[in-house]
Amino acid sequence: MEKARGAVSITSASPQMLKDVQLLLLRFSCPSILQKDTLYISGIAAREFEKNIGFGMQEKRIKSERLTEKVQGSQVIDTIPLSNEKLIKVRKIPQASIDHHYYKYEKGILTPTVDTVLKLQQRFKDLQLETHWFGKLTTGDLTFVEVISLEQDYESIVYDFSVPDHKNFIAEGMVIHNTAFTDNLMAAAGQMASKYAGNLDQGMTTWQHKDEQERLMTVDAANVSMVHEYKDNEYLINLIDTPGHIDFGGNVTRAMRAIDGTIVLVCASEGIMPQTETVLKQALRERVKPILFINKVDRLIKEMKLPPEKIQERFLKTINAFNKLIERIAEPEYKEKWKVDIMAGSVAFGSARDNWALSFPFMQKKGVKFNDIMKIYEMDEETRKKWVWENAALFEVILDMVITHHPTPLEAQKYRIPKIWRGELESELGQSLLNCDRNGKLAFVITRVVIDPRSGKELSAGRLFSGTIQQGQEVYLNLNKQRQRIQQVYIYNGIKPDSLESLPAGNVLAISGVIGNAGETITLEPEQPFEELRHIFEPVITKAVKPAKIQDLPKVVEVLQKVGKEDPSIKIEINDETKEILMSGMGELHLEIVENRIKTEKGVEIITSAPIVVYRESITKKSIEVEGKSPNKHNKYYFVVEPVPEQLKQAMKDDMIPEGRVKKKNIELRKALMTAGMDSDDAEKVKDIFEGNIFIDRTRGQVHMIEVIEMILDMFEDVMKHGPLAREPCINVIVTLTDMKLHEDAIHRGPAQTYPAIREGIRGAMMTGAPVIYEPLQVILIEAPSDFMGTLSKLAAAKRGQLLDIITEEEGETTLKVKMPVNEMIGWASDLRSATNGRGTSSLMDQAFEKLPSELQPKIRDQIVKRKGLTEAQLGA
Helix, strand or coil: CECCCCEEEEECCCHHHHHHHHHHHHCCCCCCEEECCEEEEECHHHHHHHHHCCCCCHHHHHHHHHHHHCCCCCCCCCECCCCHHHHHHHHCCCHHHHCCCCCCCCCCCCCCEHHHHHHHHHHHHHCCCCCCCHHHHCCCCCCCCCCCCCCCCCCCCCCCCCHHHEEEEEEECCHHHHHHHHHHHHHHCCCCCHHHCCCCCCCCCCCCCHHHHHHCCCCCCEEEEEEEEECCEEEEEEEEEECCCHHHHHHHHHHHHHCCEEEEEEECCCECCHHHHHHHHHHHHCCCEEEEEEECHHHHHHCCCCCHHHHHHHHHHHHHHHHHHHHHHCCHHHCCCCCCCCCCCCEEEEECCCCEEECHHHHHHHCCCHHHHHHHCCCCHHHHHHHHHHHCEHHHHHHHHHHHHCCCHHHHHHHHHHHHECCCCCCHHHHHHHCCCCCCCCEEEEEEEEECCCCCCEEEEEEEEECEEECCCEEEECCCCEEEECCEEEEEEECEEEEECEEECCCEEEEECCCCCCCCEEECCCCCCECCCCCCCCCCEEEEEEECCHHHHHHHHHHHHHHHHHCCCCEEEECCCCCCEEEEECCHHHHHHHHHHHHHCCCCCEEECCCEECCEEEECCCCCCEEEECCCCCCEEEEEEEECCHHHHHHHHCCCCCCEECCCCCHHHHHHHHHCCCCHHHHHCEEEEECCEEEEECCCCCCCHHHHHHHHHHHHHHHHHCCCCCCCCECCEEEEEEEEECCCCHHHCCHHHHHHHHHHHHHHHHHCCCEEEEEEEEEEEEEEEHHHHHHHHHHHHHCCCEEEEEEECCCCEEEEEEEEEHHHHCCHHHHHHHHCCCCCEEEEEEEEEEECCHHHHHHHHHHHHHHHCCCHHHCCC
16 A cells, blocks of 8 residues: 555566456556566546455555545546547648648547647637637546557646745765665656666666666666655655765756755765765755764664764764855854754665665654664664664655754745845745745746657656646746646656656646756746856866768757757857867766767767866966957947956855846845945946956946847957957956947947947957966875885876865775876876775865966967867957
């Protein structure tokens, strides 16, 4: 009896036995769904089961009665009760107009679906034809019908989606134990067999790609929804399982927008890792509340054989380190409020692999002591599993903690919205967002795009912050600036998206029919979009991509565009001047995974170059005033550039100053700029902050400014993307427009005249500001036995690395903190393995751009120019 799933289930190792039972159940009016080793009976069929067959055990009989009380006549597949011939007669519009590629019902191949009928209904409305009879086609008592293949069922009403009972959170950790953790939660919710939870062959249900199984690591985020009962109330819980490897941190950044709380998994033996700090930065930047799960405690007991006192010391050390990070990173209001506390229950510890966990409130409730856990590893496997399930089940501890310590959307949006949405809070939309109002204005943010490999259909997952989203609804995409129509709305049933007619605010959901990118804000009318999704680290490794066969070039471009949609951390750029296709990622592993998927999953053979490092351009002093003249000589613009001061640079890095064009007077931005040391007059005149660069308009009395300002900012951003030295992106540049002289006739100051003048003026000013090339550096932690300290120091020095710190641990392990140029880190993994006989590991802690040594400036510039095929005439101003 699976209460959380809302189904009676029968599990057997014999497929034939289940098929026989499935046929036998039909005699009792109980159609069922067969999935792998389990048969499910739900909806009306469950009611018939309870009435005609039932359970002998009283406990199951009571649960069965409670389940069937809620049944109101559910649909188990979206087949409609209408013959093909009848539909053809009444349709009155050509097949082509309803996308015949998907609906082949004229020849009787498929029964028409609800989605087809909804499309037809809209077409009839557009043609002003009668539509009242369509309602009959999407209602009625339906049962499962095998058409071509067996489909998983869904219920019309699965759970109550009302906002107060929601908990949207994220589980973030390292490699397989994070996914094992999610598996155990899903098994407890009846969404997978418990014996497979955490199993590398049968489990790891959120691993959707073959390469995740091969590498034993999570690469893509996966949405999971489940229901948990706490104090006699049912709570809908939306979880997003995210990768732990830093190369795939972009998934974490995007997931943070959709949720309100995060469970940070920390290894009990290794303690706080650099990734922990990165995750906290990502969470706190979005005002997502963290709680702590100390995982892999089994290692302390079984491998390290520590007594309870020593284990407790490790816990306290980890908790204190975690709280120090929160105190250092969080905004003032949350430095104390969001610290975790073992007595309050915002800390749990356990083993995801062995499916147990404990927290202080849970130990009090169950009367369990930590010494009891020490004894379970002396039990045989079956006895241990039984004891754990009854006394320290991981799902119960964790989900109790989530419900107790994570906010509901109603609570969270009151303090999250002012941080992630810069619109007027007093406006109608602002109030809808703050109150998570299901009856308010619609606001949905896409956080992940999944493209079906067979049909090419896009599914956009994300968070609905206000309003109610519905099938067939026409919506506006604020970044794409276009209207589109939602085809279907989905809620996650486990990891499988199930279709519903509508969903209210506060839910994590998915929609189809809308073509947009991650970060897109979807509303009914044009509105202020949500803040851009900004990743902690930038792509620093690039590969040139070309098709194995030249005739496949269009296909390669199309596939790369889809790859960029599915993973926005991957940057795809086609150089207009050299026609070179460049793919940039977070690291060698990131690019290797993407390249492999293009070949194996997208079916396109590509050839990639050796890794290329992406440099940056900047200036070292204030320039002279430089004139930019339009081709017709009638328009003149005057620019000065100067480096961004260190304090202001740090404020932008810490996300204290938001990026984007400044549309009107922004008091908060002005205050932030002044706090970072900018003069009050200049802070008032900032018009654009773009990728660490600032544009200031110091002109006065320019009557035509309103006509040309957008063109000026377009070209400012273009020059910041392609600097004057080697057409690399620019950083830390303040561009000031000091004056301009424009022709009175608008026809003489259009884009063709304005763009070249702005480009020439800014690049010319930069060339007089002592331009330099900056290289990317990464701060990494190298962990290895102390015996290898000398070898590692030499290896770092040989790669122009700066040794920042050395920490010697009790167990004979040494940690080196090193700042190293990315250019020297190509092939780093194999170099580290060789130097430490495979016993060393490294992890990324931070990233920065610093001035390339003077002696290397000409050499690196020449290499970039040669690789891009640029001429000296194309460079400079």
